Amino acid sequence: MDTYKVLEIKQSIFEDNDRQAELLREELKKEKTFLLNLMSSPGSGKTTTIVRTIEALKDEMNIGVMEADIDSDVDAHTVSKTGAKVIQLHTGGMCHLDAGMTKQGLEGLGTEGIDFAILENVGNLVCPAEFDTGSSKNAMILSVPEGDDKPLKYPLMFSIVDVVLVNKIDAVANFDFNFDKFREHIKRLNPNIKVIPISAKTGEGIEQWAEWVRTEVKNWNEK
């Protein structure tokens, strides 16, 4: 039985997204809910990574997931099997979520008692980077098959994230992905960015990622 609901998100009525994002962040701070905005290209492994993350952390914290998609329920269906609280958000053709849309999603999910909320943003390296969702931290996944040159092509995305998970490292032998070149590209855009190589398929690197989440959730509740 599927245990998620589906919410058709309305376009935001607010003109000043940055202001709305700040207000949402303050609210989440008071509620002690850490919100992670997770972005990537289609098919880089966001949903599988979320499933792995839930498995690694569900005994320590209450996790809620918002799955944003143009109009399918594939991801909420997958994530709901973990037992975590899940809502599917339909953006109605829109390629991103802003703070107003994220707030609608959080209200639909219900954040009471949620320590760690994950927003799986629409699969896209352009539009989601342009809108502050009100999240506590921004993360992205780049998968090895996409190539090490992506920071050159999507500089805004790589500039605004706090952490980048380099996924599908189990397949690295099949692709020319140069980690040194990649790190060089992104450090130029974003010197403080954290890079964590993972394989959501085999589980490699997931513990290091879970540790990053633990620390950030703890900081969010203490600051």
Place this chain on the structure above:
Amino acid sequence: MDTYKVLEIKQSIFEDNDRQAELLREELKKEKTFLLNLMSSPGSGKTTTIVRTIEALKDEMNIGVMEADIDSDVDAHTVSKTGAKVIQLHTGGMCHLDAGMTKQGLEGLGTEGIDFAILENVGNLVCPAEFDTGSSKNAMILSVPEGDDKPLKYPLMFSIVDVVLVNKIDAVANFDFNFDKFREHIKRLNPNIKVIPISAKTGEGIEQWAEWVRTEVKNWNEK
């Protein structure tokens, strides 16, 4: 020495994009230039496929390439090495090209004597699907690592393309990509879609793809 120029594209001033697209298609028809709009996610292999396509067809037709990107020149640099006529288009943050922007690109490229023009659209499965560029045909690349469920998640894109190249089939053993399931998903959205499995890396399937292009270019000049 790089032999391409870079054009900063302006936002279109036309309200009726569909009308502009039709006008552009008529112009291209008169000029006997077949325009292919090539779309995909970031990192699915558009540029490598274009290089392979040029290699396969350059002795039979004059090819011109427009590389659209937010703001890098990586792809024009790569494609210029083939000897084909290339222009880099910068969209200034925009996640798609419409007909007005494509027309600016074609004017920058110069279509005189060009039989086959390729527009490498911005890497994105959402926004580019929403705008008719004025192209003769629409193609997309889905790479095996992205997964066979993508038609469910980006239905508009799979609905509007004439052909889908399934790239990186050399890596198929590393990923769970079910071709039967994939064909079933897309045929429901788009019964006339043509599916061509390729590997831009090894060259597998490129001849079948080149044959599709030959036929379409011929039809465009005869109709």
